[in-house]
Amino acid sequence: MIRQAIIPLAGLGTRLLPLTSVYAKELLPINGKIGLEYIIEECTQAGIKEIVFIISKKKEIIKKYFYNDAFYKNIIKKKNDLRIAQEYKKIKKYKKMIKFVYQNNPKGTGDAVLKTKKIIKDEFFLMLLPDDLIIKKNCSKAMISIHNKKKCSVMASMKVNKKTVNRWGIFSKKKNISKNNFYIDDVVEKPTTKSAPSNNAVIGRYILPKKIFTKLKKQKKGKGGEIHITDSIRQLINEGEKFIAHNFDGKYLDCGTMTGYIKSSIEVSKK
Numbered sequence: 001m002i003r004q005a006i007i008p009l010a011g012l013g014t015r016l017l018p019l020t021s022v023y024a025k026e027l028l029p030i031n032g033k034i035g036l037e038y039i040i041e042e043c044t045q046a047g048i049k050e051i052v053f054i055i056s057k058k059k060e061i062i063k064k065y066f067y068n069d070a071f072y073k074n075i076i077k078k079k080n081d082l083r084i085a086q087e088y089k090k091i092k093k094y095k096k097m098i099k100f101v102y103q104n105n106p107k108g109t110g111d112a113v114l115k116t117k118k119i120i121k122d123e124f125f126l127m128l129l130p131d132d133l134i135i136k137k138n139c140s141k142a143m144i145s146i147h148n149k150k151k152c153s154v155m156a157s158m159k160v161n162k163k164t165v166n167r168w169g170i171f172s173k174k175k176n177i178s179k180n181n182f183y184i185d186d187v188v189e190k191p192t193t194k195s196a197p198s199n200n201a202v203i204g205r206y207i208l209p210k211k212i213f214t215k216l217k218k219q220k221k222g223k224g225g226e227i228h229i230t231d232s233i234r235q236l237i238n239e240g241e242k243f244i245a246h247n248f249d250g251k252y253l254d255c256g257t258m259t260g261y262i263k264s265s266i267e268v269s270k271k
Contacts, residue, residue, distance in 0.1 A: 002144045002207060004119070005048045005126040007039060008112040010056040010103040015257045024061050026130050028261065031268040035255055036062070039130050040094055046141035048126060051097050052119050054112045056104045066095045108226025113208075114216040122210065124153070129204025131256030133264055137249040139205050146181060147207050152242035155184070156205035158252060166190050168201035169230040171245055180247040184237060189230035190223045200245065202230070203252060212236060
């Protein structure tokens with residue numbers, strides 16, 4: 001059973017400057033709701049009971065968002081506004097699910113995951129990257145269903161333009177399980193166009209085994225001088241650990257760039 005999820009939030013969001021010069025990108029509104037709330041909703045609807053946010057001291061505004069009780073109580077006391085009261089009730093509900101850990105030095109996603117080692121209890125856990133929004137179908141719920149049947153790791157995937165493979169973790173297939181699910185033979189972090197094994201990309205949803213922490217602890221820096229989760233996943237695959245790629249049915253939106261953020265707001269408003 002997958003009960004815990006982790007969400008890395010320590011990144012500075014430089015691709016969304018100047019909006020992120022004073023504000024966390026994950027708190028920017030998408031069609032009237034903060035982007036992070038879509039990720040939380042995906043988790044809760046998939047049966048997740050505890051969410052671990054990985055933040056930094058520079059991103060403590062995220063923690064404040066969920067711990068601003070005095071402000072809401074004062075506003076609700078002064079104004080008889082049902083909408084505000086309902087929003088505060090929702091925030092309080094989320095707060096009970098959330099734990100915070102810190103990654104004050106941006107050393108990569110792999111390092112961020114390692115910060116949660118003492119909190120993760122079960123054999124497998126879910127990780128979601130907040131820049132990757134998947135709407136219309138609950139990707140995490142579908143992945144958990146596959147995990148429950150196959151008892152192994154699962155990663156969301158989709159085909160990308162061959163010219164953009166250097167933005168992603170790119171995998172090669174080992175064996176088809178069904179129309180949308182495949183065992184992975186190998187995965188490479190941000191390969192060049194010439195060296196990429198395919199144009200099948202890993203998207204920001206992962207069900208990972210707890211044993212990945214032992215790999216991350218010894219993981220050397222990779223592309224860009226960062227510790228990449230993909231490099232540790234590759235080690236586990238080479239040692240015989242099974243990873244499934246799941247081609248999700250939902251619509252993928254990239255919220256991490258200014259163009260993507262604007263497009264995401266427009267697309268979500270169509271729902």
